[in-house]
């Protein structure tokens with residue numbers, strides 16, 4: 001079985017000339033490719049596979065997942081799925097709904113779409129003169145962003161902010177950079193609304209939790225991790241879209257979460273969770289590793305390359 005992970009599926013926007021996204025035409029082409037080559041699992045087939053920890057009847061079929069509650073998932077993806085009679089799993093970080101603000105991870109994406117990476121990195125270096133020390137080699141330097149081919153400066157900019165800063169320092173630095181570049185995005189235009197999430201849920205899609213703040217969970221202690229997981233499920237319950245208990249690891253690679261995360265997910269009765277690991281899902285994953293189910297990025301398949 002193949003689980004596919006999508007983020008931005010949209011149309012070109014001239015305000016973001018460097019933005020990396022899957023064009024909606026390529027998304028459609030990729031869905032047609034999956035349909036012909038593998039076929040899609042129905043929701044019932046997925047429920048039976050989960051219940052029996054058995055993928056023998058559906059071993060090659062595809063499930064679609066969409067992370068981060070992006071508005072394009074309502075505006076672009078949802079109508080396409082509806083027209084093709086397909087369904088998906090949508091993972092929602094809850095901070096934008098509780099605080100009415102953008103998550104830092106997405107401010108970083110948008111900045112990298114609107115400005116050159118070298119310009120952003122220079123702005124950051126001006127604010128943090130000891131960025132060289134701050135960029136000291138660590139496990140994150142070797143392991144993060146390996147599969148991504150970003151423009152000059154972008155990987156360093158993202159890594160410094162996402163992996164080397166405390167979250168409060170990152171927020172302050174991003175506030176300063178946005179102010180300096182006169183850059184502002186409203187969360188209402190970037191994320192789906194609660195009403196959008198309810199529509200998608202009512203149409204037969206699954207809604208899952210994706211933490212509150214979208215942190216690198218392995219950098220947090222037990223209580224903080226518990227908060228991130230419990231509160232994100234609480235929000236889904238509160239808005240009435242919580243009938244399947246599923247979770248998706250922010251950033252998703254093995255260094256981004258730890259055994260504490262997996263223990264909390266088990267203790268909270270989460271049925272299954274997705275990570276990012278490019279291989280097929282096997283029956284043994286459903287039997288033994290339900291909180292770390294593998295997913296492919298859409299760019300691993302034809303038509304999935306970002307524009």
Ligand SMILES: [Zn+2]
Nearest residue numbers: 067068250251
């Ligand atoms: Zn995410």
